[in-house]
Amino acid sequence: MDQLGIALIVVAVILMVVGLVTRRSSAAKREAFDIVKTPAGGGSIEVAERPRPAVAEFHVKGDEAHVRFDVPLAADGPDDIMKELLLNEAIEVVREKRHTLPIDGVTKVVAFAGRGGEPVKVASMTLPERGELPPPSIAAPTLHLGHVGFDPIDKQFDHDSQGPPEVATKQRSEELSSIGKEIRMPKAVEVGLRGQGIDPASMDSGEMVRGLLRLFGYTIEPGSDPTSYVASKGGTRTYVREVPHDSGGYPEIGEKAMRSFLVEFLERKTDRGMLVSDKYAPFGIYEMERNEPRIRFVTRERLQKFVDSLALG
DSSP states (O other): OOHHHHHHHHHHHHHHHHHHHHHHHHHHHHHHHHTOBOTTOOOBOOOSSSOOOOEEEEEEETTEEEEEEOOOOOTTOOOHHHHHHHHHHHHHHHHHHTTTSOOTTOOEEEEEEOSSSSOEEEEEEEOSBTTBOOOOOTTSOOSOOGGGOOOTTGGGGSTTTOOOOOTTTOOOOSSOOOGGGTOOOOHHHHHHHHTTTOOTTTOOHHHHHHHHHHHTTOEEEEOSSTTEEEEEETTEEEEEEEEOOOTTSOSBOOHHHHHHHHHHHHHHTOSEEEEEESSBOOTHHHHHHHHSTTEEEEOGGGHHHHHHHHHHO
16 A cells, blocks of 8 residues: 555544544533533533433332432422423333333332422322333423423513613612512423422522523523523524622622623624623613613513513413
8 A cells, every 4th residue: 555545544544533532522511511500509401402300319119110309399399280290200210211220020100309308209100010111191291391482582682572770669789689589480480490400489590591491492502601601492592691699799780791791792693692680780781782682681670571471472
């Protein structure tokens, strides 16, 4: 074989190795992002067609398969929708486990949930036959509302949807309470958040918006740090920057954070940009939105409207 042929073979081998390494690196980055916890520890950020409740434990005890989910429950316990959701997910977990674990002796699947303390038994199902799982249920509730064809971000960009911040009527305190104590949330949306491991009672705005976007079929691509990402759906990409409120910090978004967000949005070259924060907004955001209509500030006084737009969509 001449030297040219040997050189071509060497180049081909190098390109193949580089391709494999690149694919593995990309997969590793996606996997690393998939398991990143939100700042308050509520649920993992999943890049998937639909989010699923996180499995905390799986055991086969005697003839029962026990599946415990890392799902915070309401003070009055799980409602019927949550029970059906977790039971269906428990059956699917067993269905996936049967490829690696023997379930021939299983006669019942039991779903547990709760965070901290003893897990709570949510629901159970006796199998039709020992070791025989029922077929997947198409009608079972899932953590996915993308099929409704509604884009929850679109409403934020309607010309008449946002007005100037109500700066004159707000009593602003440097000690801001959890938005979960202020937001009125439809039951179905609350179940959708809890199913992702997000506790509505203690969540911050970043957790809430991420959970709602996943619920409505968005995929989330990691940004340059844990408080930025790109939400994509239907070919439209939205850059999202979270500005958290630290205890004892100033309760209003600063001009520096506002301008940094605008620069980041322009650099990312996405279709839209959205800043999300537990903080209040200064009057200046209204002028910025008029000058750059592709951006929106979803701040404390606008979070309720954001939730209402999802529920009414």
